[in-house]
Amino acid sequence: MSIKDNGEFRHFERMLQRAEKDNGKSSSRSASCQQCIFYQPNFKYRKCFFAECYYKKDVDVFRKKPLSKDRFS
Numbered sequence: 001m002s003i004k005d006n007g008e009f010r011h012f013e014r015m016l017q018r019a020e021k022d023n024g025k026s027s028s029r030s031a032s033c034q035q036c037i038f039y040q041p042n043f044k045y046r047k048c049f050f051a052e053c054y055y056k057k058d059v060d061v062f063r064k065k066p067l068s069k070d071r072f073s
Helices: 003-022
Strands: none
Touching: none
16 A cells, blocks of 8 residues: 555545544534535545435435546546
8 A cells, every 4th residue: 555545544534533523513514515524526426425414414425427537546
């Protein structure tokens, strides 16, 4: 595993730890998906770290049109 891959893994690991620590508290909810801590602009097929919105705000976390290039592949 390269240093870059290890850094990306740590990023997602920290996100999961924040989610467990946060546990859905209303103080950390954002007004829009782009301001949410779980928003992932680099994912090809979805825009959230989770398969469904952690705060139950957005019904559809999957993109209508996938990104042309996946950053991870």
